[in-house]
Amino acid sequence: MRSAAVIGTGAVGTSVALALVRHGVSVYLEDSDSTAARTAEAMGAGSLEAVRAPVDLAVVAVPPARVAGVLARVQNGLLARAYTDVAGLKAGARREVVSAGVDPSRYLGGHPLTGSGRPGPLAGRADLFENRPWVLTPSAGTGRDVLNRVLELVALCGATPVVMDGGEHDRSVALTSHAPHLVAALMAARLEHAPPGSMRVLGQGVRDVTRGADGSPALWGEVLEANADAVADVLEAYGADLDRAVQVLRALGGGGPAAREHAAAELDALLRRGNRGHERVEERVEPGSRPAPGGLAAVTVTLSDRPGSLSRVFAAVGEAGVDIEDIRIDHTPDQPQGLVELRVRQETPAAPDLSPDLSPELH
Known part of the structure; x- marks a missing residue:
C-alpha cells in the first residue's frame, strides 16, 4: 500500500493514520472538525492536502450513523480504489451503505477492537x-x-x-462491550448521591465495575441506539439473574432456616457461574500473544506506602524467574498500606514466595 485516506481524525482514525505513516504510506486526512484534523496533522498522522489521484484505500473513521453518507460521498468522488470503515456496528451499517448507493464490491466493513474509550486525536x-x-x-x-x-x-x-458475519458481530459486541458499558454506567450512577462516608471506603470492586462508565454519553448513546435490540437481549437475561439474586438475598436476610439454607445454595451457584465466566475472560489468549496452557494464578502481597516497596516486589518476582501477566493494585487513600495482586502463569516453576524476605519491608 502506497497511499491511503483517513476520513475522521478521532482516536481511532488518527491511530490508523499514525500506524500507516510509520510504514511509509502517504496518508491524507479529512475531518469536518478542522481543529481535530490540524491536530492529527501536527502529530505526524498525515497531510491535509487534497487528494489528486485515487488512493489505494480510504478508511472511514466516523460514528456509525455517518458511515453510509460519508462512504457514498467519497466513493462518488472516486477518492480511492477500495473502501473500509472502523465503526463498532456492522449489520445495520452495511444495509445503510447499500441503500446509500455505495458499490458493495468496493467496500469491506471493519471494526478494530482497541479497548480504548478516550476520544480525540490526542488519544491516537x-x-x-x-x-x-x-x-x-x-x-x-x-x-x-x-x-x-x-x-x-x-x-x-x-x-x-x-x-x-455482521449480525454475529453485533450480537457479540452487545454481550462483550455494549451491555457491560451500560451496566457500568448504572452502577456508577448509584454513587452520584452516595454519602461522603461511602466514598471514603471505595474498594477495587467498584473501581473495576465502573471503569467504563466515563465514556462520552453522546457517542455511547448512538452506539446503544444502533444496537438496541441485541443489547436489550443481553440485559434481559442479566436482569433475570439480578432479580433472582435480590430474592436470594432477601431470603438470606429474613427467611426461616430452610429458606436461608436453600438461598445460600442458590447464591453459591450464582457466584460459581460468575467464576466460570470470569475464567473464560482470564484464559482468553489475545491474537498474537503467547498461549497460557496452565492458566493464571494469583499471588497477593500487602504493600506499605514506603518508597520503593513496589520495586522490591518486582525485583523479588524477577529473581524467582516468574513472568507477571497482570497486576492489580488496591489502595484506599489515607491508608498506610494496600494490596498488590500479581497474576502469574501456573506453568512457571513455582509461585514467588514473597513473605520471608519482603514482609519486613512491605507489611
Missing part, C-alpha cells in the same frame, strides 16, 4: 491496534482486491483479522 497511538482483533465482515460480493487491501491495512496496524 501508532501501536493502538497491535495484537488486537480487527473484525472484518466481507460479503459474497466483496472484491478480492478489496479484501486483500483491507487485510494489508490490518497487517500494517499490527492487528489480527477476525472474519465474522
